Amino acid sequence: MSIFSKLTEKPWLAQPEGQDPALQLTADEAWPERTALKFLLATISVLFSLFVITLLGRSQLPDFQVLAGEPWLPLSDRSGLWLSTGLLCGSSLMMQLAQWFSRQHLAKAVLGALTAAVALILLFLFAQYRVWLQLANAGFGFTDTAASNYFYLLTALHGVHLLGGVIAVLPVFLQLDKQSGQTLPRTLTLCCWYWHYLLLLWLLLFWLLTSPAQTLNTLAALCGFGEATL
Amino acid sequence: MTMSAGYGDTQQHDGPGSFWTRYVWSQDHKVIAIQYSLTAIFVGLVALVLSALMRLQLGFPGQFSFIDSTHYLQFVTMHGMIMVVYLLTALLLGGFGNYLIPLMVGARDMVFPFLNMLSYWTYLLSVLVLLASFFVPGGPTGAGWTLYPPQAILPGTPGSEAGILLMLISLAIFIVAFTMGGLNYVCTVLQARTRGMTLMRMPLTVWGIFVATILGLLAFPALLVSAVMMFLDKTVGTSFFMPVIISLGEQLDYGGGSPILFQHLFWFFGHPEVYIVALPAFGIVSDILATHARKNIFGYRMMVWAIVAIGGLSFVVWAHHMYVSGMNPYFGFFFATTTLIIAVPTALKVYNWVLTLWQGNIHLTVPMLFAIGFIFTFVHGGLTGLFLGNVVVDLPLSDTYFVVGHFHMVMGVSPVMVLFAAIYHWFPKVSGKLLHDGLGKLHFWGTFIGTYLVFLPMHYLGFLGVPRRYYAMAGTDFIPASAQSLNSSITVAALVVALMQLLFIANLIISLRWGKAASANPWHATTLEWQTPQTPPAHGNFGPQLPTVYRWAYDYSVPGARDDFIPQHLPDSAVAVDDAQAYAKAGK
Amino acid sequence: MAIAFVIVVLVIGSLLLHYYSVWWFTPLASNWASIDFTVDITVWITGVVFVIVNLFLAYVVFRFRSQPGHKAHYEPENKKLEGWLVALTSIGIAAMLAPGLYVWAQFVQPPVNAKEVEAFGQQWHWRFRLPGADGQLGKVDTSLISEQNPLGIVPSDPAAADDILILSNELVLELDQPVKMLLRSADVLHNFTVPQFRVKMDLVPGSVSSLWFIPTQAGEFDVLCEELCGTGHFAMRGRVSVRSTDEYQHWLAQQQTFAQSQVVSEADIALGQAHYQLCAACHGAEGEGNKQLNAPALAGQSGWYLRRQLQHYQQGIRGRAEGDLYGAQMAAMANTLADTATMDHLLAFINSLPPVVAVHTDGDVKRGQHLYRNCASCHGNAAEGNYAMNAPRLAGIDSWYLARQLSYFKQRVRGNHPDDFYGAQMSLIAQSLQSEQDITDVVAYINSLQP
Numbered sequence A: 001m002s003i004f005s006k007l008t009e010k011p012w013l014a015q016p017e018g019q020d021p022a023l024q025l026t027a028d029e030a031w032p033e034r035t036a037l038k039f040l041l042a043t044i045s046v047l048f049s050l051f052v053i054t055l056l057g058r059s060q061l062p063d064f065q066v067l068a069g070e071p072w073l074p075l076s077d078r079s080g081l082w083l084s085t086g087l088l089c090g091s092s093l094m095m096q097l098a099q100w101f102s103r104q105h106l107a108k109a110v111l112g113a114l115t116a117a118v119a120l121i122l123l124f125l126f127a128q129y130r131v132w133l134q135l136a137n138a139g140f141g142f143t144d145t146a147a148s149n150y151f152y153l154l155t156a157l158h159g160v161h162l163l164g165g166v167i168a169v170l171p172v173f174l175q176l177d178k179q180s181g182q183t184l185p186r187t188l189t190l191c192c193w194y195w196h197y198l199l200l201l202w203l204l205l206f207w208l209l210t211s212p213a214q215t216l217n218t219l220a221a222l223c224g225f226g227e228a229t230l
Numbered sequence B: 001m002t003m004s005a006g007y008g009d010t011q012q013h014d015g016p017g018s019f020w021t022r023y024v025w026s027q028d029h030k031v032i033a034i035q036y037s038l039t040a041i042f043v044g045l046v047a048l049v050l051s052a053l054m055r056l057q058l059g060f061p062g063q064f065s066f067i068d069s070t071h072y073l074q075f076v077t078m079h080g081m082i083m084v085v086y087l088l089t090a091l092l093l094g095g096f097g098n099y100l101i102p103l104m105v106g107a108r109d110m111v112f113p114f115l116n117m118l119s120y121w122t123y124l125l126s127v128l129v130l131l132a133s134f135f136v137p138g139g140p141t142g143a144g145w146t147l148y149p150p151q152a153i154l155p156g157t158p159g160s161e162a163g164i165l166l167m168l169i170s171l172a173i174f175i176v177a178f179t180m181g182g183l184n185y186v187c188t189v190l191q192a193r194t195r196g197m198t199l200m201r202m203p204l205t206v207w208g209i210f211v212a213t214i215l216g217l218l219a220f221p222a223l224l225v226s227a228v229m230m231f232l233d234k235t236v237g238t239s240f241f242m243p244v245i246i247s248l249g250e251q252l253d254y255g256g257g258s259p260i261l262f263q264h265l266f267w268f269f270g271h272p273e274v275y276i277v278a279l280p281a282f283g284i285v286s287d288i289l290a291t292h293a294r295k296n297i298f299g300y301r302m303m304v305w306a307i308v309a310i311g312g313l314s315f316v317v318w319a320h321h322m323y324v325s326g327m328n329p330y331f332g333f334f335f336a337t338t339t340l341i342i343a344v345p346t347a348l349k350v351y352n353w354v355l356t357l358w359q360g361n362i363h364l365t366v367p368m369l370f371a372i373g374f375i376f377t378f379v380h381g382g383l384t385g386l387f388l389g390n391v392v393v394d395l396p397l398s399d400t401y402f403v404v405g406h407f408h409m410v411m412g413v414s415p416v417m418v419l420f421a422a423i424y425h426w427f428p429k430v431s432g433k434l435l436h437d438g439l440g441k442l443h444f445w446g447t448f449i450g451t452y453l454v455f456l457p458m459h460y461l462g463f464l465g466v467p468r469r470y471y472a473m474a475g476t477d478f479i480p481a482s483a484q485s486l487n488s489s490i491t492v493a494a495l496v497v498a499l500m501q502l503l504f505i506a507n508l509i510i511s512l513r514w515g516k517a518a519s520a521n522p523w524h525a526t527t528l529e530w531q532t533p534q535t536p537p538a539h540g541n542f543g544p545q546l547p548t549v550y551r552w553a554y555d556y557s558v559p560g561a562r563d564d565f566i567p568q569h570l571p572d573s574a575v576a577v578d579d580a581q582a583y584a585k586a587g588k
Numbered sequence C: 001m002a003i004a005f006v007i008v009v010l011v012i013g014s015l016l017l018h019y020y021s022v023w024w025f026t027p028l029a030s031n032w033a034s035i036d037f038t039v040d041i042t043v044w045i046t047g048v049v050f051v052i053v054n055l056f057l058a059y060v061v062f063r064f065r066s067q068p069g070h071k072a073h074y075e076p077e078n079k080k081l082e083g084w085l086v087a088l089t090s091i092g093i094a095a096m097l098a099p100g101l102y103v104w105a106q107f108v109q110p111p112v113n114a115k116e117v118e119a120f121g122q123q124w125h126w127r128f129r130l131p132g133a134d135g136q137l138g139k140v141d142t143s144l145i146s147e148q149n150p151l152g153i154v155p156s157d158p159a160a161a162d163d164i165l166i167l168s169n170e171l172v173l174e175l176d177q178p179v180k181m182l183l184r185s186a187d188v189l190h191n192f193t194v195p196q197f198r199v200k201m202d203l204v205p206g207s208v209s210s211l212w213f214i215p216t217q218a219g220e221f222d223v224l225c226e227e228l229c230g231t232g233h234f235a236m237r238g239r240v241s242v243r244s245t246d247e248y249q250h251w252l253a254q255q256q257t258f259a260q261s262q263v264v265s266e267a268d269i270a271l272g273q274a275h276y277q278l279c280a281a282c283h284g285a286e287g288e289g290n291k292q293l294n295a296p297a298l299a300g301q302s303g304w305y306l307r308r309q310l311q312h313y314q315q316g317i318r319g320r321a322e323g324d325l326y327g328a329q330m331a332a333m334a335n336t337l338a339d340t341a342t343m344d345h346l347l348a349f350i351n352s353l354p355p356v357v358a359v360h361t362d363g364d365v366k367r368g369q370h371l372y373r374n375c376a377s378c379h380g381n382a383a384e385g386n387y388a389m390n391a392p393r394l395a396g397i398d399s400w401y402l403a404r405q406l407s408y409f410k411q412r413v414r415g416n417h418p419d420d421f422y423g424a425q426m427s428l429i430a431q432s433l434q435s436e437q438d439i440t441d442v443v444a445y446i447n448s449l450q451p
Helices: A003-007 A032-059 A079-103 A107-137 A146-174 A183-209 A213-222 B019-024 B029-059 B069-105 B113-135 B162-191 B204-235 B259-292 B300-316 B331-341 B343-357 B366-389 B391-397 B401-431 B437-464 B482-514 B580-585 C002-020 C033-063 C079-107 C245-253 C269-283 C303-315 C325-334 C340-352 C365-379 C399-410 C421-430 C436-446
Strands: C115-122 C125-130 C164-166 C170-174 C179-185 C190-193 C200-203 C209-213 C219-224 C237-243
Touching: A003 B300, A032 A146, A032 A183, A032 A213, A032 B162, A032 B204, A032 B259, A079 A107, A079 A183, A107 A146, A107 A183, A146 A183, A146 B204, B029 B069, B029 B113, B029 B482, B069 B113, B069 B162, B069 B204, B069 B259, B069 B401, B069 C365, B113 B162, B162 B204, B204 B259, B204 B300, B259 B300, B259 B343, B259 B366, B259 B401, B300 B331, B300 B343, B331 B343, B331 B366, B331 B391, B331 C079, B343 B366, B343 C033, B343 C079, B366 B391, B366 B401, B366 B437, B366 C002, B366 C033, B391 C033, B391 C079, B401 B437, B401 B482, B437 B482, B437 C002, C002 C033, C033 C079, C115 C170, C115 C190, C125 C421, C170 C245, C179 C190, C179 C200, C190 C219, C200 C209, C237 C245, C237 C421, C269 C340, C303 C325, C303 C340, C365 C436, C399 C421, C399 C436
Parallel strands: C115 C179, C170 C237
Antiparallel strands: C115 C125, C125 C164, C179 C209, C190 C200, C219 C237
C-alpha cells in the first residue's frame, strides 16, 4: 500500500467483520535497527550537506583560494588521497565479504574479514593524518586559509563518523560466537550500509575538496549563491 | 518503512530488580519520561526566575542594584535558550513523547530502550554543562539566544570567553541526546505499532510528536554545524563567520568569514524548531479537546495532512527571521510568500479545533480549560505572526517588543498551555492520583489571564517602536513616559504568573502525597494508554497480551452506541449498541 | 461557562486597548506611508479574524457546555466546509501578501536620484560619511581603521579625498531628498533604525547593506541600534536631523573632508607651555591637579578627549548645566583659548607631561573590580582609555573628580545636553551604579590600576 493511499484512508469507517485489512496484513519482519539507520543516515547527510553548502557559499567570496587545480597548490598531487581512498574501498569490500560469509555460516572467515575491515579503517585514518601533515608542512595548516579550514574540518568529521562505526562494530566482535545464524547477517547488512555510505560520502568529499575553482563556482551557482547572497 | 503488526508481542519484559535499575538507570520509557520531565521542569523554573529578574529591571529600572546590563543580557540569553531548547523541546518530546508513544501505539517500550536511557543521561549532561556556565569566570553568555557572531565570541559581550563555549558544548551534547531519543520515537512509531494500529488510526498526539521528531532529526544538524564552526572560530581562530574586525579599537586575527552564514544555519534549525515545539502541542491539544468535548476530532485526515504539510513547509521559511539582516533583499519575496502560505494549514487546524467543540458535550475540566485557553492564545500569536511574516510589515516591527510579544504568545504561552493541559490530563495515568481541581483552576485563571496581560501590551510597545533587548530605555525622545508605567504593570502581571507556577508545583506535590486515587480511565478516553491493566502502567505496559486495535482514536458519541466512547481495542462485537440502525448509518 | 465569559471580556479588552492605546506608531516622517498602509490592512484583516474566531469559540463553549443527558454530535469530517474555510483563508492571506510584496518591490529598488550616505557603526556609536563633490564614496578597508583614519578609508583612492567625514553620532539630512543609506560595521552586527522612518536594516561587518527613504518632516529623530551588539547596545544612540536645503548646505559646508582630516598640524610645545601658564594656576604646573581648587589632573589624559571637552566647554555643551558649578568655571576659562591652533599647542604640551600615577583610595577594591567589568569594555582593563570607544583614560584621574563626575552622570547634570552624545551614553551606563558605595568602590578599584 502506498504512503499516499495510507494517508487518504477514512479511519472512522468500520471494516467488515473479520476482514479488517489492518488485521489481515501479513506481519512484515520488524527491523527497527534498519529504520533507525535510515534516519541516522538522513541526519548525517543533512549535516554534511549543510557543511558543503557553507563551503560553496564561502568559495564565492573574493579571498577564497581552492587547494587544487594549479600545479603549485598542495592537493594537485592527490597520491596521498588516492591511497586513503583505496584503503577505504578495501574496507568496504571486506565488510561486504564479512556479510556474505556470515550468510554462509563461515564464522572464521567472518572474523577475518571483519578484522580486515576495521584495520583498513584505522589505516585509512592514518593515511588521512599523513595528508594533514603534508598539507600543514606545505603551509596550509588548519587555520591558514578558508579552504584548509574546510578540508581539515570535513575530513575530521568524516573520520569521526568512521570511528563511530568502528565502535558500533566492536560488540559484534565480542558476540560473534553467541550470535545466532539469523541475527549476524542482519547486523552485518546494516554495517555494510553504513560502510558503503561513508565510502560514498568520502568520494564526494574527495571530489569536492580537490575541485578546481570553476567546479565550485558552477556548484555554487546551482545552489543560488550570487554575488550579493553572502 | 513497513508496518509491523506484532513487534514485541512475543517479548516478555521482566520487571527489573533493584531500586537503581528501576528508578535511576531505568530503561523503561515511562521512568525515562518522568526523568526527562522533572529535569526539564527544574531547568524551566531556573529560566522562569531569570525572566522575573529581567522583568524587575524593565519594570523598575534602577531599583535593583544587582542587575546591570551585563547580567540583564545574560538573563535574556539563558532564559530564551533554556525555555526553547531545554524545557519545551525536552518536555514535549523527551517527556510526553517518551511516555505516550509506546502506550498510544500499543508497544511494550521504545524499540531501543538502552539508547533511550542513554538519551536521558546525555540530556542531563547537557543541562549540567549549561548550568555550569553560571559559575565560570565571566558568567554565561549574553549574546542573545540566537548567539549571533561576531559578537557572541568577542569582548564587549558578556560571557564571551567560557560562557559561550559551554553553551556551544551543551547544545552539541543536547543534539546528540535528541538524536538518540528521536531515532527511538520514529522507529517505535514506524515499527512497533500493535496489531491493527494503522497510521491513520494513530491519535494526533502521536502524529504530532512523530512529525516533530523527524523535523528535529533533520533540523538539529544545522545547529550542530553552526555550533562546531563557531567553536572553532573561538578556539583555534578559523574565520568561518568572522570577517575583518576592529574590536574595541584593536584589529583581530580574523578575515573573510560571513556572519550572515551563521544566521542562515541558525534559522534553518530555528524555524523548524518552532514546529518541533508546536506540532506535538497541536497533536496533544487535539486529543484533549476531543476527549473532553466527547466528540471526534473534526477533519482528522485534514489534521494529519496539515501536520505533515506544516512540517514540510517549515524548512523553506527560515529566512523570514532575517528580513532586516542585510541578506540579499530579493529573498524577501520568496520567504514572505512561503511564510504566509504556511498560515493556511495552520489556520485550518484552528478551525477544526473550534469545529470539534461545535455540537460537542463540553466538560470544562482543568485540562479542557487549558486547551480552550490555548486556542485563544494561539489564534492571537498566529495572527501577529502574519505581521512579521509579511516582509514589509516586518520592517517597522522587527527587533521591537512586537516580536517579543508575538513569539511569547505563539511559542511560549501556547505550548505551555498545552503542556499544562497535558499534565492535568495524563497525571492520573502517570501517578495514579488526581490533581487537586480547585488549585488547578486557580492555576489556569492566573496563568491564562496573567500571560495575556503580560504579552498583549508588549505588542503595543512594539508598534510604538520600543526596541527589544534594551537594558534601559531612558533618553529616547519618542518613547512617552507612559510606556514606563506600562512596563511596570507588565512586570507586576509577570510576577503574578510566576507565583501561579509555584502554585502548580505545590499542586503536584500535594496531589502526589494526599490526592484522590485515580481510576484507570477517569476521562473515559478511547486511546490505548487508558486501557492498561494497571494504573500507573506496569513495566511492559499491557500485561501478557498486547491489545489489538479495531478502530480509530476518536469514536466518541457514536450514534447508536450506549456509551459515549468506544475504546480503540474494542472489537465491534463487544460494543454495546442501543440503536443498531443509527450505529450502522454512522459507518460502523 | 466562566471561560466563555472571560474570552469575550479579553476580546473586548483587546479592542479597547487597540482603540484607546496611546502606544502606537510614531508620526511618520518619511515617504513610507505605504508601509503604514500595509500594516493597517494587516491590522484590519487579522483583527476581524481574531474577533470572529474567538467570539465564535466563546459561543460554542457556552452553547455546547456539558448538560445532563446531552450527547455530542458525530461528524468525522465535512470536506465542503473545510474547503470553504481554506479558500477564505487563502483569500485573506493573499489580500495581505500582495500589497506587502508590492511595497517590498519598491524597497529593494532605490530611486535613481537617491543620494548615498554611509552610516558606519561600531561598539557603541555611529559615524557617517557623505560623498564629496564627485558624488562618489571612496573605497574602504576595515583593516585600515585607526585613530587617524577612523572610517578605514583607502587613502590612495582618488574618490576618497573629498569624502565628508562626520565623526559624530549626529547626521544631518536634507528635507525631501531621497537617501540611500549604505550600512557598514567595524566589529559586530548593528542595526540602523529611525522609528519615524519605518525602515531598518542590519549593519554586517564584512559587507555593505542598504536601505532607502525620503525624509519628509523636518526635525530631530533618534537613531537606535536594534541588533544586539553587546553590553552597551542599549546606549548606542544617534540622531538624524532633517533640515531644509539651506540649513543643510550650511551644515555641510562646516564639515571636514577626508583630505583635511589627514593634515596633521604642527604643534609647538613651547608655545603650548606659554598658554598653559593660565591653566597651571589651578591644574598645577605638571598638570597634576589640585583638589582644593577642584581642578582634576590633566597629565596622561588623551589629547582627543581633552580637545573634545574644551570644545564642549566653548560651545556651551558642558558647564552650563544647573548644579555644575566647577564646570561653569572651566567654561569661562576655555573661552579664553583663541583658536584651534592655540588648542593644538596647548594639548601638545599637556601630552608631553609625565602621566600622573594613581593614588590608592579607600573603598572595597574587590567589589569595585566586579562593578568595573562593565566599564572595562570601553575604558579598558587597565582604565587606559580607548579612542575607538570614545572612552577617556580613568587611571590616575583623581578619585574625587571621578566620583563627582559619576554622580553628575547619574543625576544627568552631565550628559544631559542634546549634543553631548558620549556624555549621554555615559549617563545611561552610570545608572547601573546604584549607590554612593558603588561609586566609592569602583573608583577605589580604578585607582589600584596602573596602565
